[in-house]
Amino acid sequence: MTSTSRSKRKGRGEIERLPSGSLRVRIYAGTDPVTGKRHRLEEIVPAGPNAEDDAERALTRLLSQRDEQRNARTRATVNQLLDRYFALTRVEQTTKENYESLARLHIRPLLGDVSLAKINGETLDSFYNVLRKCRARCQGRKYIEHRTDRPHKCDEKCGPHKCKGLADGSLRKIHAVLSGAGKRAVRWGWLGVNPFGQADPLPAARPHPKPPTADQAAKIATQAWKDLDWGMLVWLAMVTGARRGELCALAWDRVTLKPGAGVLEIRSSIAQRGGRTWEKDTKTHQQRRITIDDATVGLLAAYQRRCAQRAGLGEEMPGDARIFSNSPDGSRWLKPDSVSQRYARMCARKPLEWDMNIHQLRHYSATELISAGVDVTTVGGRLGHGGGGSTTLRFYSAWVSEADQRAAGTLSTRLPELPVALDPAGALKSTVQAAEDTQYKRIAADLRGAIVCGALKPGDTLPPFAELASRYGVAFNTAQRAVKVLKSDGLVTVSRGRRAVVASPDTRRAQSDVVSLQTRRRAT
Incomplete structure (x- = not known):
């Protein structure tokens, strides 16, 4: 301490006068669990006639904060917390890679160097506001967006930057990463409370899928069956409602081709990240058996014979051969992204010219089952939903337009005759x-x-x-x-x-x- 400074100790705290005349209030708050160094809480009180009293109040406040364990017990940054969190968190590989990508692109550039002790509600509100405005965080800068970072000749895909905020789904995932990391930090003793819980809760996702109508499904099937291999995959997606990765993972030993007792077993799924693929558990980590109708059993039996004859294996394929494969012997599975891209291209081309994705066939299967009067628990079991049908109710039953139309038709026959009519010009007129x-x-x-x-x-x-x-x-x-x-x-x-x-x-x-x-x- 310099000769112009003096300190005043009070219990476990210290008030020190700085050369500028300001007072620095500092208390011991334990050992930093990250660095192992002594950790202190500090606050500077500006010089003034009431500086001494203000310093005393600040000292009391810091002591209370420490005693109530509301203080950050470390000087670690958000980057250090995320590094430790991702190293110790055990989640599905695709989920972990997705979360790490969101952290790399959006969290670390804005919050990475910020100390955990400085994270508060205002900081989080500002953070989410920036991401909602522009995912590139342009801050109003004007520049040319190129289709690739590699040397290239610009074309119509290169042009002036247009701000586009992150979707609500991505923001919810970012919040899940930060909130999860904050909870771990509290458990590890890094923090007294989770600072990321101060953010306003993001609105829950509202599902708005658009399953194909019965007429559209018929046209899609007609178009797909022009290629027998592709037609079989699309048909099975319609009939079973299986996810694309589950269809890619299907092998012949997982199908029972007996009329009246046809069964499809979903045991695993194919995951993809970039060009890399691997086999993993299903999304809900559940295996399930889906009953298939006799017409589909007949189609699969004929398809198996076709695949076996093409591979020169007689009438049946080996049990471990994939049902859908680019190799004749079924030794390699299809890539899920390739399946999605082919389906989208097929729907976009004439004569369909629709903007659709293959996941909508899953919606179609659920919708048709509920329309036919199948209970939601059974529908949820076929789709592999958890929660005893609650997921099915929440995400699928609201879109059963056909059943809703039938209900409306039934009600209309019981309603009294309307005292209004349309005149020849089409205007509403009271009768x-x-x-x-x-x-x-x-x-x-x-x-x-x-x-x-x-x-x-x-x-x-x-x-x-x-x-x-x-x-x-x-x-x-x-x-x-x-x-x-x-x-x-x-x-x-x-x-x-x-x-x-x-x-x-x-x-x-x-x-x-x-x-x-x-x-x-x-x-x-």
């Missing part, structure tokens, strides 16, 4: 008034006929409005309207509080003259 017009005119015509034929003689009273309404099944006002027409024609007389009375011929003529006079006056 309520039209129906009432027809009803009151019918009542007036019936009463008029009774008066003309003598069934109702002059001086006779008409039935009460309530009786007319009940007899014709109309509203009270409709009956009143019918009698009002008879009054305007001079056929009846109406007095307040009394029933309508059939008028005498003289009264009718007088009323007719009055009506004619009023009509002429209105005309002039």
